Amino acid sequence: MQRRHFLSSSSAALGAASLSTLMPTARAAGRERLRLGLIGTGMRGQVLLTELLRRDDVEVVALCDIEPIMLGRALAMVERFKKAKPQTYGESGDKLAYRKLLEQKGLDGVIIATPWELHASMAIDAMNAKVPVGCEVVAGITLQDHWDVLRTQQRTGTPYMLLENVCYRRDVMAVLQMVRAGLFGELVHLQGGYQHDLRAVKFNNGDPNKPYGSGVEFGAKGWSEARWRTEHSVQRNGELYPSHGIGPCAMYANIHRGNRFTHINAFASKARGLNDYISKKMGAKDHPSAKVKFKLGDVVTTTLACENGETIILQHDTSLPRPYSLGFRVQGTDGLWMDLNHSIHIEGISKPHQWEDFKAYQDKFDHPLWKKYAAKAEGAGHGGMDFFVVHAFVEALKANAPMPIDIYDAVAWSAITPLSEQSIAEGFKTLAFPDFTEGLWKTRKPIFAFDDKY
Ligand SMILES: NC(=O)c1ccc[n+]([C@@H]2O[C@H](COP(=O)([O-])OP(=O)(O)OC[C@H]3O[C@@H](n4cnc5c(N)ncnc54)[C@H](O)[C@@H]3O)[C@@H](O)[C@H]2O)c1
Numbered sequence: 462m463q464r465r466h467f468l469s470s471s472s473a474a475l476g477a478a479s480l481s482t483l484m485p486t487a488r489a490a491g492r493e494r495l496r497l498g499l500i501g502t503g504m505r506g507q508v509l510l511t512e513l514l515r516r517d518d519v520e521v522v523a524l525c526d527i528e529p530i531m532l533g534r535a536l537a538m539v540e541r542f543k544k545a546k547p548q549t550y551g552e553s554g555d556k557l558a559y560r561k562l563l564e565q566k567g568l569d570g571v572i573i574a575t576p577w578e579l580h581a582s583m584a585i586d587a588m589n590a591k592v593p594v595g596c597e598v599v600a601g602i603t604l605q606d607h608w609d610v611l612r613t614q615q616r617t618g619t620p621y622m623l624l625e626n627v628c629y630r631r632d633v634m635a636v637l638q639m640v641r642a643g644l645f646g647e648l649v650h651l652q653g654g655y656q657h658d659l660r661a662v663k664f665n666n667g668d669p670n671k672p673y674g675s676g677v678e679f680g681a682k683g684w685s686e687a688r689w690r691t692e693h694s695v696q697r698n699g700e701l702y703p704s705h706g707i708g709p710c711a712m713y714a715n716i717h718r719g720n721r722f723t724h725i726n727a728f729a730s731k732a733r734g735l736n737d738y739i740s741k742k743m744g745a746k747d748h749p750s751a752k753v754k755f756k757l758g759d760v761v762t763t764t765l766a767c768e769n770g771e772t773i774i775l776q777h778d779t780s781l782p783r784p785y786s787l788g789f790r791v792q793g794t795d796g797l798w799m800d801l802n803h804s805i806h807i808e809g810i811s812k813p814h815q816w817e818d819f820k821a822y823q824d825k826f827d828h829p830l831w832k833k834y835a836a837k838a839e840g841a842g843h844g845g846m847d848f849f850v851v852h853a854f855v856e857a858l859k860a861n862a863p864m865p866i867d868i869y870d871a872v873a874w875s876a877i878t879p880l881s882e883q884s885i886a887e888g889f890k891t892l893a894f895p896d897f898t899e900g901l902w903k904t905r906k907p908i909f910a911f912d913d914k915y
Contacts, residue, residue: 491860494859495518497513497519497520498562498565499574501525501579503574509574509624509847509851511842514539521547522565524536524547525549525551525558548562550562563587564590570593571587571595578602578689580596581610584596585610589613591617591619593858594622596622596624599703599704601876602879622865623704625708625850625870626705628708628712629830630709630843631827632819633800635822639798643795644807645792646794646796648713648714648771648791649794650792653705653775653787653789655703656778660735660738660742660780661674662686663679664750665685665687669684672685672687677751694757697882698732698885698886699757699763700763700878704874706775706776711873713791715907716767719907722773723768725766726881726889726891729760729885731759739751759778761777762776765877796811803820830910863908865908
């Protein structure tokens with residue numbers, strides 16, 4: 462029944478979408494409970510683990526990390542929740558121990574929360590082993606990575622979801638309802654980004670108990686993200702973290718479902734913030750980190766053009782002092798919303814040329830998912846949205862349904878990084894954006910968050 466329902470609803474709702482990209486694995490039909498594994502039990506892995514442990518319909522049966530302290534912290538969490546002890550992998554430091562986890566019998570899925578450079582190969586191995594994947598942002602590093610992840614998903618039919626949590630932010634979802642209700646008229650322009658002062662995340666003194674701002678080490682001497690993320694600021698210049706900004710914008714603009722990205726270019730400012738932080742703010746001008754030449758421009762601005770005529774601007778801004786803001790703007794023929802000032806202006810409703818407070822709109826257009834699960838999301842990471850992204854992965858997997866943030870979303874959103882790098886490297890050149898759907902975008906229909914299920 463479940464399977465028949467899946468096949469009929471998917472072919473009707475998703476038009477000519479290739480069934481191989483959506484086909485669930487045979488053993489995955491209609492389950493009440495899932496046995497899940499987690500690869501990477503670092504800072505993010507532990508947040509996701511909490512969401513898994515809070516659920517009655519998930520058994521965490523396997524954990525893998527090559528850092529014994531992180532693995533130990535995850536095991537202690539399982540104990541605190543009084544759940545059965547999972548099988549563990551990686552304590553010896555074997556970087557490929559996760560492959561043993563993938564061989565564990567009866568695994569219904571795996572969540573990957575490791576450094577960016579490992580996501581593509583780990584997801585590919587999981588999909589080849591027919592273990593459904595929930596992958597932390599981003600999907601891969603190079604353009605080829607993204608094609609490889611896509612092709613593996615298509616060949617194996619293994620479900621894959623990018624765990625992009627900002628799509629589930631309460632105001633972002635209310636705005637989705639407003640877009641769908643036509644409140645903004647026809648969409649014309651969107652903005653978003655990742656504007657987050659990460660200076661204290663990119664450097665520490667390597668002490669596992671002081672991961673933020675305790676020093677100026679990175680790489681092997683750093684801890685958590687300082688151990689790997691900072692190196693990307695040394696080696697790469699581009700929109701390094703696109704999905705938090707582009708995810709909601711892509712859902713608003715129905716990308717891959719009647720629309721697609723056609724062109725991209727990017728500009729990068731000079732890089733000053735990290736050296737200034739080390740030398741002046743941390744007073745470590747003689748430390749070797751102060752002499753490092755960081756390639757990543759402090760503010761990287763990426764522009765995308767869409768088939769239906771919208772433009773999208775993303776800004777990556779992680780090396781300068783600033784309060785956190787993703788900088789969303791949704792603008793159409795009838796008005797606009799900007800998250801920075803929690804304001805909206807709708808022609809004919811708002812006073813001419815004046816902002817209105819967003820609160821009344823938030824209440825009126827609150828998404829059914831949030832109305833239903835707000836209490837459960839209470840206390841979950843990032844203002845509750847981490848509950849929803851895990852919920853979506855688990856429920857879609859249980860129902861054997863298409864993933865709400867699917868393989869095409871994953872690869873196109875993440876491929877913004879290598880394409881923006883290429884644009885900058887080639888003198889801010891405008892590039893054609895590859896059509897990962899190979900034409901399917903014309904007939905696929907939106908499926909993200911249409912009801913209160915996931
Ligand atoms: N969606 C969000 O809001 C959000 C927030 C934070 C981080 N993240 C993402 O989560 C991922 C992890 O980030 P983090 O902050 O937890 O970093 P982290 O450094 O704290 O954790 C990464 C973990 O992966 C482990 N690891 C490294 N190589 C491994 C291997 N070969 N096998 C098994 N484990 C391995 C490390 O030992 C570490 O414990 C990144 O992709 C990051 O971008 C997402």
